[in-house]
Amino acid sequence: MMHQSHQSHQSHQLQPVPPPTLPAAVPAVAVSDLTVAYREQPVLWDIDLHVPTGVLLAIVGPNGAGKTTLMKAVLGLVKPAAGQVAIFGAPYHQQRQRVGYVPQRGSVDWDFPTSVLDVVMMGRYGALGWFRRPGRNERDLALAALQQVKLEAYAARQISQLSGGQQQRVFLARALVQDADIYLMDEPFQGVDAVTERAIIELLRELRARGKTVVVVHHDLQTVPEYFDWVTLLNVRRIAHGPVAEVFTEANLSRTYGGRTTAMPSR
Amino acid sequence: MLEFFLSLWSSWGDYTIRMVALGAAVLGVISGVLGCYAVLRRQALLGDAMSHAALPGIVLAYLLFGTRDLGILLLGAAAAGWLAAFLLLSITRHTHLKEDTVLGLLLSVFFGFGMVLLAFAQKQPTAAQAGLSRFLFGQAATVVERDVLTMAGIGALALVLVALFWKEFKLLSFDPDYAATLGLPVRLLDVGLTSLIVVAVVVGLQMVGVVLMSAMLVAPAVAARQWTDRLGTMLLLAGLFGAVAGIVGAVLSASARGLSTGPMIVLSVSSIVLFSLLFAPRRGLVWHWFQRQRNARRLRWAMQHGDVPPSVPVMPPADAPPDPRIAEQKGASR
Numbered sequence: 001m002m003h004q005s006h007q008s009h010q011s012h013q014l015q016p017v018p019p020p021t022l023p024a025a026v027p028a029v030a031v032s033d034l035t036v037a038y039r040e041q042p043v044l045w046d047i048d049l050h051v052p053t054g055v056l057l058a059i060v061g062p063n064g065a066g067k068t069t070l071m072k073a074v075l076g077l078v079k080p081a082a083g084q085v086a087i088f089g090a091p092y093h094q095q096r097q098r099v100g101y102v103p104q105r106g107s108v109d110w111d112f113p114t115s116v117l118d119v120v121m122m123g124r125y126g127a128l129g130w131f132r133r134p135g136r137n138e139r140d141l142a143l144a145a146l147q148q149v150k151l152e153a154y155a156a157r158q159i160s161q162l163s164g165g166q167q168q169r170v171f172l173a174r175a176l177v178q179d180a181d182i183y184l185m186d187e188p189f190q191g192v193d194a195v196t197e198r199a200i201i202e203l204l205r206e207l208r209a210r211g212k213t214v215v216v217v218h219h220d221l222q223t224v225p226e227y228f229d230w231v232t233l234l235n236v237r238r239i240a241h242g243p244v245a246e247v248f249t250e251a252n253l254s255r256t257y258g259g260r261t262t263a264m265p266s267r
Numbered sequence: 268m269l270e271f272f273l274s275l276w277s278s279w280g281d282y283t284i285r286m287v288a289l290g291a292a293v294l295g296v297i298s299g300v301l302g303c304y305a306v307l308r309r310q311a312l313l314g315d316a317m318s319h320a321a322l323p324g325i326v327l328a329y330l331l332f333g334t335r336d337l338g339i340l341l342l343g344a345a346a347a348g349w350l351a352a353f354l355l356l357s358i359t360r361h362t363h364l365k366e367d368t369v370l371g372l373l374l375s376v377f378f379g380f381g382m383v384l385l386a387f388a389q390k391q392p393t394a395a396q397a398g399l400s401r402f403l404f405g406q407a408a409t410v411v412e413r414d415v416l417t418m419a420g421i422g423a424l425a426l427v428l429v430a431l432f433w434k435e436f437k438l439l440s441f442d443p444d445y446a447a448t449l450g451l452p453v454r455l456l457d458v459g460l461t462s463l464i465v466v467a468v469v470v471g472l473q474m475v476g477v478v479l480m481s482a483m484l485v486a487p488a489v490a491a492r493q494w495t496d497r498l499g500t501m502l503l504l505a506g507l508f509g510a511v512a513g514i515v516g517a518v519l520s521a522s523a524r525g526l527s528t529g530p531m532i533v534l535s536v537s538s539i540v541l542f543s544l545l546f547a548p549r550r551g552l553v554w555h556w557f558q559r560q561r562n563a564r565r566l567r568w569a570m571q572h573g574d575v576p577p578s579v580p581v582m583p584p585a586d587a588p589p590d591p592r593i594a595e596q597k598g599a600s601r
Contacts, residue, residue, distance in 0.1 A: 077448065093450070096448070099448070101445060103444055107444065109307075112440070112441045112498075113492060113496050113497055114437070114441065114496075114498055115496070119441075122441070123449075125435070125438055125451070126449030128434070134434065158496035174445075178449075
């Protein structure tokens, strides 16, 4: 655990260690030479990541490390200055249907006049195509997803009447109805209570058991070894990336947080 | 009261008043429905910038083409309104300036430029410039049947587009980033929706003028939001409120000499807003106040009688065994 693995040294590592159960196949997410800048300041510098299929990956790093930007770059929401992103070996815009996104809860106005069921059905809008309204099928899928996050009793509620944890689960359900192969989640544990956190992590494990790949921006270092099997340590550069047992070391953490890990609040 | 309705009935026979009322109703529907999107996307002031920006467009169109043809003037208005919206969105995106700062700037620059142009146009020797200043506050009496039909046609087209792109506009308004990840052409939809709002503004210029037009976009939407939690109902109500305000304003202004139609329409719609803010169930201030009083009284009574409401968790015994989920959680994170 304390031995630093060789693969965290340089970013140009084209063959990641494959997960134990799978042969080295096409990675679920492959990021190469990615640099993103807001004006002249790079927020991400020369990032290379290969995320194998079927892992639960945490992206951790200090504030301003570029975690959310990395996720948005993978989703094509921010334009990189350099580099490529491939989803199962193909450009993102050809693979949209296979990627589900759970944005930060605070990114929308929860006073929007709509119901819980309606928000969850939005996850089907991409698959529906132009001019087609959601119907019985979309309704059933949305209700099933709400059941998975244990919110079926809230289907008809106006979304502003939900607690923070419930709002988070509505966003999870909306991504679930997409029936994607990869889920990208931006701080799904932000501001939820202990019981909700349990429910969410159980859901993530269930997704992994069904062969899905889940990438999560995470803040709580203490729970990384328990919740995740892969981790990316990020601070503008990729500090380390690989199985938790190999790269989640004191040495790598202090390289990520600049030797201030102990001073970091746990959340 | 009865007298008022009688005068309403008799005034309906008057061609001008009938046209003005119909035109105002059509305008109310269009601006009410499209204004909902402006309000929900927190761009309530966008309409204000667009309508003020329309003034230089109108005058420039007049100076360039030397015509008073309403269609040409309104095309100028639409081009200028669209330019203002485009400038607003791109300046906000590419600089550190906040949206309200840019709005304030654009609004006054465009409007000031429009006033200068207007003064210049009015010094022209030709008599044709007469009537340009009616676009400041609108002059509903100039509305004729052809105008009403044009407005109705444009409005119907706008409503059809809203219906066709219903789910796309809804998602764009609620969560544009997520819409983009689903593959919706967000930029294009944004331009489309903004253009529809420009159309609503332009349609209203002749009736209520550049200064008051933004009230027609914002007020019906704000009032409608008070009464419902569903987007579809909100759009229907906003259209209805806009239409009612239009008709009432038109009839009121006809009931006495010297009352301009535009301001009367805006006052009518403002009354609807005031009523809705105060009395709407669940969101209204008065309703809130009564609810809180009643609730507090009920809870005090329950406390005195030891009648704990079911939503309060049962107090667990102090020696209760620890919940394994919480214990695990605590062990893992601290």
